[in-house]
Amino acid sequence: MDISYILEDLNDAQRDAVTLENQHGLILAGAGSGKTRVLVHRIAWIIEVMRVSAYHILAVTFTNKAAKEMRGRVDALIGNQSQGITLGTFHGIAYRLLRAHYQEVGLPQSFQILDADDQKRVIKRLLKAHELDEAQWPHRQVQAFINSEKEEGRRPHHIDAGHNPYVQQMVALYQAYETQCQRSGLVDFAELLLRAHELWLKNPQVLAHYQARFNYILVDEFQDTNSLQYAWLRVLAGGIGKLFIVGDDDQSIYGWRGAKIENIRRFSEDFCDVKTVRLEQNYRSTGMILAAANHLIAHNQDRMGKHLWSAGDAGDPIQLYEAFNEIDEVRYVCNQIEAWCEQGGKRSGVAVLYRSNAQSRNMEQALIQAQIPYRVYGGLRFYDRAEIKDVLAYCRLLVNRTDDAAFERVYNHPPRGIGNKTIEQIRAMARAEQVSLWQAAKQLVDAGLTARAKTAVMGFLSLIEVLDEQTTDTALSDLMIQVIARSGLQLYFEKDTSEQGQSRLENIDELINAVTGFKPMATTEGLDAQPEAMAAFEMNQFDSPLAEFLAQAALEAGEQQADKWDDCVQLMTLHAAKGLEFPLVFMIGLEEGLFPSQQSQEDAYRLEEERRLAYVGITRAEQKLVICYANRRRLHGSEFYPMPSRFIKELPSDCVQVVRLTGSVQAYGQAGYHSSSRQPSQVNETGFGVGENVFHQKFGQGMVMATEGAGEHARVQVNFKHAGTKWLVTAFAKLEKC
Secondary structure: OOOHHHHOOOHHHHHHHHOOOOOOOEEEEOOOHHHHHHHHHHHHHHHHOOOOOHHHHHEOOHHHHHHHHHHHHHHHHHHHHOOEEEEEHHHHHHHHHHHHHOOOOOOOOOOEOOOOEHHHHHHHHHHHHHOOOOOOHHHHHHHHHHHHHHHHHHHHHHHOOOOOOHHHHHHHHHHHHHHOOOOOOOHHHHHHHHHHHHHHHOOOOHHHHHHHHHOOEOOOOOHHHOOHHHHHHHHHHOOEEEEEEEOOOHHOOOOOHHOOOHHHHHHHHHHHEEEEEEEEOOOOHHHHHHHHHHOOOOOOOOOOOOOOOOOOOOOOEEEEEEEOOOOHHHHHHHHHHHHHHHHHOOOHHHEEOOOOOOHHHHHHHHHHHHHOOOOEEEOHHHHHOOOOOOOOHHHHHHHOOHHHHHHHHHHOOOOOOOOOHHHHHHHHHHEEEEEEEEHHHHHHHHOOHHHHHHHHHHHHHHHHHHHOOOOOOOHHHHHHHHHHHHHHHHHHHOOOOOOHHHHHHHHHHHHHHHHOOOOOOOOOOOOOOHHHHHHHHHHOOOOOOOHHHHHHHHHHOOOOOOOOOOEEEEEEEOOOOOOOEEEEEEEEEEOOOOOOEHHHOOHHHHHHHHHHHHHHOOOOOOEEEEEEEEEEEOOOOOOOOEEEOOOHOOOHHHHHEEEEEOOOOOEEEEEEEEEEOOOOOOOOOOOOOOOOOEEEEEEEEEEEEEEEEEEEHEEEEEEOOEEEEEEHEEEEEEEEOO
């Protein structure tokens, strides 16, 4: 039998994995090492060479996209021989099991799946039924508690709440939620796996049937399995099935989502006769990029060990840009993207990666100004995010009480006791009287509401009125901070301790940064008209800086985001980038406190996961990698002067070329730094260029960081060595070029 088509184009390690004998296999597949190819060809080997029926093969992935790709490649390789393979995600396979055995697991035949939004609504109704204030018991926190307990295989009666009132209440809500779901025939995603696991444990005859059926079990991305998924696989394999797991402990980055890196590390202890194969040849990145990735990840302890290498070119060194601030950082990225395109590169081959979603705002704004099409991969643009819309809706009501859309969004968010019956009364009054919801609410406060409803509505109306009193004499950034705090949104989001909750808080902080850096447009800028005409123009301007900021935010939100099939730059978090690859990759914001995050700096376990995340980011790059950090960054509404990320220091010196604040490019080699010339940006209408060294009689020496305007209105932002950063009008500053 000719099996060349199965083994051809495989390297030695891949061939060892594919042709594994009848035993368990642990395939440590490095980034870009062809793990999907190995899985597909392993299935072909089992069917064609080992003469095993496809009926006896189970292949498990983590995403439907991965399952679809694997199915297509298996079909293309062995054709009709693949018919009968059970291939899908953990949740998809569990769902099929429960459909087939609904009676054994105590479900109605017509049970339905709850998605995350449906689950949220069920929990919110339970909180209301238990008369619990959602400000103190956020639904997201309850949802996270229930899902995490299920993923550990625990029902309410398994949890020892002790004398802890918080845990006792959570367990009571978990029990009530289970009762509600059972009564309604509803199953959430975590429940799918838990019921499927319980199916094995409580029905030995059913388990024996599937153990006899699935002799060969292949699992992709094994490092991302949680406790329940691993337990499910162990029970199913039993003493008969042969597990073939593919994963990479160096790419385990979902600990916050329940993934257990310990699963892949203990596999060889939990199963006998395991053969380990390391896939280390990389087909994606240049030698320089791989050397940097290897050197970085070597700083983690308890690794299973791999060393990526490539038979291709060494490639260019990694570019390391030291930005003046976050604005200079994104400008530099835009300039590099434009240069890439001028040299024939496609925008779709460019990815900008960041640790936190909040970092996308400056990048989006810079790309819009540079007219570079972009798309936020797997997420929403900054001003489309729910928490940003929440804050801005409050601000819109301060500017315009008749904004019904803003009223609808925030009248009971966070919850303040304005129920469905009350809001329906307000809506009915507004329709009948042809007035705004705000006016209708005021009228109903005077007559028509119950005492309890009246108190709740009056509280909301008074909140807006009190905040409005601050709009005249309060700085825009301080006003925004007050809106966020006094509305209750800050406390509401702080109660959500999940990664998503933290991301919302970071986005709100970034909104404060946006407001702090906002400069209202001069009303007469660019006009050459008579005073009367200019006065008439000013009459049509915004009533307040807040109104102008809201208009700018709306315009940015209204910018058309490029479709996924357009030639556009991809923006994404480092987590979202896993599994993807791009010719040119930018990693921005590599500073202590940002990446690695503040929370992980004192936690060795979390710090190692952050380092694995940096490793994932580096290995997304095929040809060119650019890493950026800023000497100054605005965070949480304040200026910070962060240290460069420790991950930068952990890169090998001979793989990095540094662009420094001093305006020179320095190659950092074994012999140390050696400079080559780099000119400041071109002098513009202000008479100065970004990067120029200047001298001021009072403030001393400094460097130009930004420029604005022209003529007598020209302004420059200068970072002085001893006096800090200042904006100066060039007509009066008498700056001298050094």
